[in-house]
Amino acid sequence: MKMPRQNLRTPGPTPVPDDIVEAMSNPMINHRGPEFRDMISRVTDQLKQVFMTQNDLFILTASGTGALEASIVNTLSPGDKVVAATAGSFGDRFIDLARAYGADVKVLEFEWGAAVDPDAIRRALRDDPSVKAVMVTHNETSTGITHPLAEMAAVVKGEFGKLLLVDAVSSLGCIPLAVDGWDCDMVGTASQKGFMIPPGLAFISVSEAAWEAQQTASMPRFYFDLASAKSYLERGQTPFTPAVAAMYGLSQALDNILDEGLENVYERHASIAQYTRESMKNLGLELLAEDETYASNTVTAIKMPAGVDHGKLMGLMRSDENVVLAAGQGKLATDIFRIGHLGYVVQEDIEEVVEALKTVLPKVGFSAS
Numbered sequence: 001m002k003m004p005r006q007n008l009r010t011p012g013p014t015p016v017p018d019d020i021v022e023a024m025s026n027p028m029i030n031h032r033g034p035e036f037r038d039m040i041s042r043v044t045d046q047l048k049q050v051f052m053t054q055n056d057l058f059i060l061t062a063s064g065t066g067a068l069e070a071s072i073v074n075t076l077s078p079g080d081k082v083v084a085a086t087a088g089s090f091g092d093r094f095i096d097l098a099r100a101y102g103a104d105v106k107v108l109e110f111e112w113g114a115a116v117d118p119d120a121i122r123r124a125l126r127d128d129p130s131v132k133a134v135m136v137t138h139n140e141t142s143t144g145i146t147h148p149l150a151e152m153a154a155v156v157k158g159e160f161g162k163l164l165l166v167d168a169v170s171s172l173g174c175i176p177l178a179v180d181g182w183d184c185d186m187v188g189t190a191s192q193k194g195f196m197i198p199p200g201l202a203f204i205s206v207s208e209a210a211w212e213a214q215q216t217a218s219m220p221r222f223y224f225d226l227a228s229a230k231s232y233l234e235r236g237q238t239p240f241t242p243a244v245a246a247m248y249g250l251s252q253a254l255d256n257i258l259d260e261g262l263e264n265v266y267e268r269h270a271s272i273a274q275y276t277r278e279s280m281k282n283l284g285l286e287l288l289a290e291d292e293t294y295a296s297n298t299v300t301a302i303k304m305p306a307g308v309d310h311g312k313l314m315g316l317m318r319s320d321e322n323v324v325l326a327a328g329q330g331k332l333a334t335d336i337f338r339i340g341h342l343g344y345v346v347q348e349d350i351e352e353v354v355e356a357l358k359t360v361l362p363k364v365g366f367s368a369s
Helices: 019-023 034-051 064-073 089-102 117-128 147-158 208-215 226-233 244-260 262-282 310-321 347-362
Strands: 056-061 081-086 104-110 133-137 163-167 186-190 201-205 299-303 336-341
Touching: 019 244, 034 056, 034 201, 034 244, 056 226, 056 244, 064 089, 064 163, 064 186, 081 089, 081 117, 089 133, 089 163, 089 262, 104 117, 117 147, 133 147, 147 163, 147 310, 163 208, 163 347, 201 208, 201 244, 244 262, 262 299, 262 347, 310 336, 310 347
Parallel strands: 081 104, 081 133, 133 163, 163 186
Antiparallel strands: 056 201, 186 201, 299 336
């Protein structure tokens, strides 16, 4: 059954361009054969351009969480002390992941809707020199906030020389992230966000410092053993069966991204995000972001107006206007709604959202004062 096309404004999965859909319909090939070897070699080199890195980089058949799990289990041992900064649902998930494998996590919590303060990380590292790694989320999808990763990295790497593990699932490929320039050790992201292809692939870069940590890390790992991934990649393969159709899509997506140019991609996201924020305020709505300096260029979080039924607003937008918004998550589940604007997106997509909201908001009892 073919689903009707919607204006899908979730912050992932995101819409898939027609040329990528077409690319994914290519015939299956032998994932141990020369055709796959050529493809994985080419797309790995292209991914390094998007990551802005010369580090090793691996493609995993997994969601973005798989890349984050790989960053933890390949660098840490049970009992290792880790500092984790969180200001949202995905920062919390990263912490849960590390604790599941036995890391001793010191949590730095910040208000949902605010940015992480690099000074707090500095104080935590100064207070405990035995900390091995710092975990951060670059772009917090649940709150629509981009944390100051460059400044955090300057503290973690420049001042203390600790490992830096980065969740870049909803930022990389949309928001500038200079992996080598900022000296990030492990950076993980996924296919269904800025890369404009369906869920199923995760990407992770590994620095020399991360490889050194991997030599002594003793957390259990099998599927996400990056030493195995490195060995297989040297002969143009993956350790386990890859998502071949998604790889075809990735190849086309990377061609598209690099043809557009990274700076143009960043500017497109910044421009559309600014238009989204201004449009929401013009409708009389309030942004969750306490300081718009840190408002995300991939997703905007809007406070649910007082007295408006969350489910009714979301439902009418979907059923009457064919616009799919994202609900809040965690403790903000019904307090906000979110508009994704990353990957395959142009301003006209957001203009449709604005017009739809103008129609639906009065139906749910909201009128701008």
